Amino acid sequence: MKEVAIIGVGQTSFVRGYEGSIRELAFDAFREAMQDAGITQKDVDASIFCSAPEYDKQRSPAGVLAEYLGLIPQPTLYVETVCSSSSTGIKVAYGMIKSGLHDVVVVLGFQKMSEISSAESQERMGRGSDIQWEAPFGTMMPAYYALYAQAYMSKHGLTHDDLMNVRIKSSTYGVVNDRAVYRKPVKPGDFKQGDPEAKMAGPVAWPLRVGDCCANADGSSCIILANAEKAKALSKKPVWVLGIGAASEAVNMAARPDFTRGLSVGYAAAAQAYKMAGITAKDVKVAEVHDCFTIAEIMSYEGLGFAPMGEGKQLIREKTTYKEGKIPVNVDGGLLSKGHPIGATGGSQIRTIVLQLRGEAGPMQVAGEPDIGLVHNIGGVGLYGNVTIFGR
């Protein structure tokens, strides 16, 4: 189904403490994507801005950013599903283009998390959960994912070493990704319990340790989509949106059916996306998954059908998801190494897959000219799930 294509991608380096305002942050990714597409603002019919609110003082950022990027008077709007905001932006853009309303749409994800302290940030993120019935207990994102980790590890024999090896895989590629916030290699000694020098070993929300968690970052990403006619006219290497899936789940942990099975939205979104694209998990040559925590990557393998339930650990033990493996996953370092500027993350994942399918991923390039790539982007603790499939 070649009806909507990506004709331009851009992303800033993900950093701690971006030296500029959100409009300047947005401009950097936009500029790169526009130059990649080789178009001007006159070619753009509409824009969509994506972030998690409450980090910025600016209310209703879409209009403000559209003006700074030179995208007025075209229509603009704001889309939010926390950590998956820019994947949701892609879904909205797809609908706007396929309906015939617009020919070319810019989707820009951004987040400047360094505006507030880490403790404030944890409180805001915790309030992405159930503020009435759960936040009063002092919840935060690592604790929620730790609930899944604890149940999953108890049932399926997943070990702390397996989780550590997810982080080590991530760092293998973080080292070579010049856009990543964490670029140092990670070794098993970094996770050694009781060693004060082991900076990744300390507990955050047990069973998750410092090294199991991704870092806050500032960053922006930009994806430009076009209909088939414009894509063929404007782009030498369009990358087509083949399948889109999205789902939601109960916010309160008391309403989650089964913690040993991973996130239900991952399964539901994957099934929809595979069906729309007319492919199966076996057809995917390269994938980006939402590894906000190491456990999340293991659970995603199963939701996406890369491994049977409970067997996700084998993909890490057998290095199946390394660049040279059967299904390379997060070979740009993932959220764990790149950092996770909430609203920008989905667009960054999509940019990586687009570069992979174009053969332009540099030191991260998967061999064999991959023709189908997948992006798995989760919002909150599986509150929202998005899976998007791309092809050449």
Next chain:
Amino acid sequence: MGFEKFGRKSFTAITKTAKFVDLLTEGKIEGTVCKDCGAKFFPPRADCAKCFSKNMEWFEMPQKGQLETFTTAYYAPLGFEADPPYTMGVVNFGSGLKLFARLTKEIKPEEVKVGMDVSIRPLKYDDGQLSFEVIKA
């Protein structure tokens, strides 16, 4: 008003389910049940999304359940800095009823196991905040 007294720190002041806090002062931990279709809810709801009824009444939560999963937090968000480490978990009572809460400090971290039998009880903090916690069965 009234719901600002719920939990270590409440983010909600006004809700139609604020009676939950009054019930805690009476030593009761209760959910809501729809008088029209019989659907049971915990945490409590004022509205039934199954049959659109607003005709709800309170029911006492079961006492015996199993700990489905848990985590011990070593860091805390803003407003909870004095509390770590604290353990939180999900209790499964069967027949679709579950509950999320902190575990009592009386249970040592090394004693906590997935699947262990647990119970629940109301909790009053020194500053007057009202909550509930998971205890040994």
